[in-house]
Amino acid sequence: MQTFFIPPGAMQTVIENVVKHNEGDDHQPIMVSILLENDAILVRNTLRPKLESAESNGTGLANLQARYRLLVDQTPDIRRDNGEFAVRLPLIRGVKA
Numbered sequence: 001m002q003t004f005f006i007p008p009g010a011m012q013t014v015i016e017n018v019v020k021h022n023e024g025d026d027h028q029p030i031m032v033s034i035l036l037e038n039d040a041i042l043v044r045n046t047l048r049p050k051l052e053s054a055e056s057n058g059t060g061l062a063n064l065q066a067r068y069r070l071l072v073d074q075t076p077d078i079r080r081d082n083g084e085f086a087v088r089l090p091l092i093r094g095v096k097a
Contacts, residue, residue: 004091006091007067010064010067011089013061014043017061017087021050022045022048024046030048031045031046033045040091041091042089044086045085046083047083071092072092076089076090
């Protein structure tokens, strides 16, 4: 059986990014979906930017991309369009079990 993985802390980084940069409430919640696509995990969320932006030095997702480059010749695909933010985390093939 083939096994797959993503770098440690990858999902945490993506979800922290959602919480840090968006705000929701009971009437306009932040919708987050996590989908397994062929060779990746896709995390999408509605964009509801905070009125007062959180202090950010932009390193969270950049560090995640760097971690991928150290492990494989792929990087997460990060997109923002149509009121949605999406991060596609490539699955890394592990050793056959």
